[in-house]
Each structure stands twice: as C-alpha cells, then as structure tokens.
Amino acid sequence: MRDVIVIGAGPVGSFVASILSKKMDVVVIEKSPKVGHKACSGLVSTGLDRFVKVPKECIEHKVKGAVMHSPGGSDIKMVKKGTAAYVIDRPGFDRWMASKAGNVMFSTEAKAITAGKAGVEVRTNKGVLTSKVLIDCGGANSIGARKFGAKPTELLTGLTAIVSKPDNSDHVDMWYDSELNGGFFWKIPRGERTEYGMLGSKASFSQIEKFFRIKRYEKAAAPIPMGMVKTYYNRMLLMGDAACQVKPWSGGGVIYGFTAAQAAARVLEKGDFSEEGLKAYEDAWKEKLAKPITMGLMFREFYKEMDSKQLEMVFRKLKGTGLNSLDMDFPLFNNLPL
Numbered sequence: 001m002r003d004v005i006v007i008g009a010g011p012v013g014s015f016v017a018s019i020l021s022k023k024m025d026v027v028v029i030e031k032s033p034k035v036g037h038k039a040c041s042g043l044v045s046t047g048l049d050r051f052v053k054v055p056k057e058c059i060e061h062k063v064k065g066a067v068m069h070s071p072g073g074s075d076i077k078m079v080k081k082g083t084a085a086y087v088i089d090r091p092g093f094d095r096w097m098a099s100k101a102g103n104v105m106f107s108t109e110a111k112a113i114t115a116g117k118a119g120v121e122v123r124t125n126k127g128v129l130t131s132k133v134l135i136d137c138g139g140a141n142s143i144g145a146r147k148f149g150a151k152p153t154e155l156l157t158g159l160t161a162i163v164s165k166p167d168n169s170d171h172v173d174m175w176y177d178s179e180l181n182g183g184f185f186w187k188i189p190r191g192e193r194t195e196y197g198m199l200g201s202k203a204s205f206s207q208i209e210k211f212f213r214i215k216r217y218e219k220a221a222a223p224i225p226m227g228m229v230k231t232y233y234n235r236m237l238l239m240g241d242a243a244c245q246v247k248p249w250s251g252g253g254v255i256y257g258f259t260a261a262q263a264a265a266r267v268l269e270k271g272d273f274s275e276e277g278l279k280a281y282e283d284a285w286k287e288k289l290a291k292p293i294t295m296g297l298m299f300r301e302f303y304k305e306m307d308s309k310q311l312e313m314v315f316r317k318l319k320g321t322g323l324n325s326l327d328m329d330f331p332l333f334n335n336l337p338l
C-alpha cells in the first residue's frame with residue numbers, strides 16, 4: 001500500500017505530489033497519455049514565484065496589469081510599474097510540473113474509489129491501487145467530487161480563440177456588459193500570438209467572433225467550477241478545480257490550488273487521515289481563501305443582476321478609488337466603495 005494516490009497530473013496534482021513525495025510514497029494517476037491543459041490562458045500573477053520558479057521557456061509574455069472596459073467607456077486601468085503577471089504556456093508548464101511530481105502513471109483513469117478504515121482503494125483501467133490517503137485533483141469533472149456530491153454552485157464555460165497575430169501589449173483587456181449574464185470577454189497578449197476569450201454560463205464562439213470580429217482561430221473550451229464545497233472526507237481530499245478553489249471574478253485557479261496544496265502538505269504530515277483529522281486541511285485553506293472566494297461569489301451575483309445603468313455607475317465609482325492597488329489574487333474588497 002502506498003502513502004498517497006493523487007488523481008490528476010494537472011498543475012495542482014503535480015504540485016501537491018512534488019511536495020509530498022519528498023517524505024511520502026506518492027503516485028499520481030493521469031487518465032490522458034500526456035498532460036497540457038489546452039483551454040487555460042495561463043495568466044498567473046507573479047505570486048506564482050512563491051510556489052515554483054517557472055522556467056523561462058514556459059513564459060510566453062509578461063504583463064503589468066489589466067484594463068477593465070465598461071459598455072459606456074468608464075474604463076478602469078490597473079497597471080503596475082513592474083510585471084504583475086506571467087502569460088504562461090500552459091501545456092509546457094503542465095509538462096514541467098509533471099516532471100517534478102515524481103511517479104506519474106499516464107493513461108491511467110480512476111474509475112471508482114472506496115475508502116475504508118484501513119485505506120483507500122482506487123479501481124483504474126490498469127488495475128486496483130491502494131493507499132492510506134487519496135487526493136483528488138481531477139479538475140472540474142472530478143470523480144471524487146461527484147461521489148460525494150460536492151457540486152459547484154455554478155459551472156461556467158471558458159473559451160479561448162487564439163490567432164497568430166503578434167501582440168506585445170503590456171496589459172490584459174477585459175470587457176463587461178449587463179447583457180452577458182455574469183460573463184465577460186478578454187484579450188491576452190501572448191507575444192507571438194493574440195488570445196481572445198470569453199467566460200460565462202452561455203459563452204459561445206459565435207459571441208467571440210462577433211465581438212472581436214475574428215473568423216479563423218485555434219479554439220479550446222473547458223468548464224470552470226465556482227462555489228464553496230466540502231473538501232475533506234474519510235481518507236480523502238478534494239483540491240484545485242475539483243474543490244472549486246477558483247477566483248470567482250476571473251476563473252483563475254492555479255494560485256488558489258497551489259495555496260491549498262501547501263495547506264494539505266502540512267496536515268498530511270501529521271498522519272491522521274480520518275475525516276476529523278483531515279478537517280484541518282479545509283480549515284487551513286479556508287483561512288486564506290474563504291474570504292476572497294465568498295466575496296467574489298457575492299460580486300458575481302451583483303454583476304449578474306445589474307442593468308447597464310447600474311454597471312456603468314459601479315465602474316464610475318470604482319474608477320480612481322485606488323482600485324489599481326488591487327491584488328490579482330487577494331483583492332482587498334474591504335477598500336471598495338460599494
């Protein structure tokens with residue numbers, strides 16, 4: 001029996017395995033023959049440096065901030081002097097992260113999980129694996145989240161449309177509109193390429209084509225879960241997108257998943273894999289992430305309900321109120337004049 005099985009060699013699964021495998025016997029099982037999230041924009045704040053030193057080859061471009069556009073032109077510019085975020089090549093980053101994860105079994109899919117008093121049994125297409133504890137980092141369609149009914153409150157769709165036109169702009173652009181049912185458009189400069197994207201409950205490529213006036217592009221789509229779910233069970237944890245550890249205002253999940261991974265490592269070291277023992281994991285990640293996630297979810301609810309006049313008013317109020325000091329990962333909602 002191993003110490004830990006991790007489901008999913010996405011960034012979060014690979015990161016938690018890379019920490020744990022220093023002291024424990026860990027195996028990561030990944031259903032795909034290779035890793036590399038194709039839809040993700042890979043826009044990650046420089047806060048990533050606190051977790052890993054990303055190789056230069058994985059960084060396509062760097063940006064200083066973002067401009068939020070309102071329908072009526074009350075734009076909000078949030079740009080720092082130095083680099084605010086990396087535009088990462090996600091497939092390359094995922095491969096690099098998986099190379100740090102230790103023992104990864106590719107083309108191995110978890111089909112069923114059973115947890116008992118002695119350990120966890122994971123039935124896969126390659127036979128049965130056992131461990132003392134299981135971490136499900138299987139993303140938005142995680143088998144563990146489904147088993148325990150840990151359902152996101154919202155399952156949004158994220159779409160990217162990449163064109164080969166070079167874009168070396170120093171900021172990301174985001175467009176909001178009351179007609180978008182809580183969704184938004186974005187443009188991310190990727191150096192050699194330009195990425196157009198949309199997040200929303202009713203996001204579609206036809207909306208991207210119309211809004212950005214593009215016809216030919218490389219497309220990708222994936223679900224983005226949002227909400228607050230229970231993440232600890234007997235001998236089992238949910239982490240990353242599987243645990244809805246996602247920023248509700250942007251859909252970004254890499255930094256939050258890594259934050260939870262570090263919290264888990266500290267708890268698992270203690271060796272108490274009972275449900276009561278693993279509750280410390282949820283307490284630890286929530287200490288850092290519960291406030292921004294809860295406030296972000298509230299923001300989403302307001303945004304979904306606003307008409308165009310109200311949205312314009314909010315943009316006008318936010319403009320010039322020090323919003324440009326906002327942290328991409330941990331915004332100080334307390335400072336906002338709402």
Ligand SMILES: Cc1cc2nc3c(=O)[nH]c(=O)nc-3n(C[C@H](O)[C@H](O)[C@H](O)COP(=O)(O)OP(=O)(O)OC[C@H]3O[C@@H](n4cnc5c(N)ncnc54)[C@H](O)[C@@H]3O)c2cc1C
Nearest residue numbers: 008010012031040041042043110139158240241252253254
């Ligand atoms: C369009 C779009 C743009 C985005 N842009 C950003 C961004 O700019 N910045 C950011 O931080 N985040 C972004 N995100 C979100 C980000 O992609 C996720 O938060 C991140 O990938 C979560 O990592 P993860 O490791 O939890 O899950 P995933 O990356 O989804 O990895 C899960 C892994 O588990 C594997 N798996 C699933 N089920 C099983 C199973 N049963 N058995 C074995 N393996 C399994 C999958 O094959 C996959 O490799 C974006 C998402 C989308 C859709």
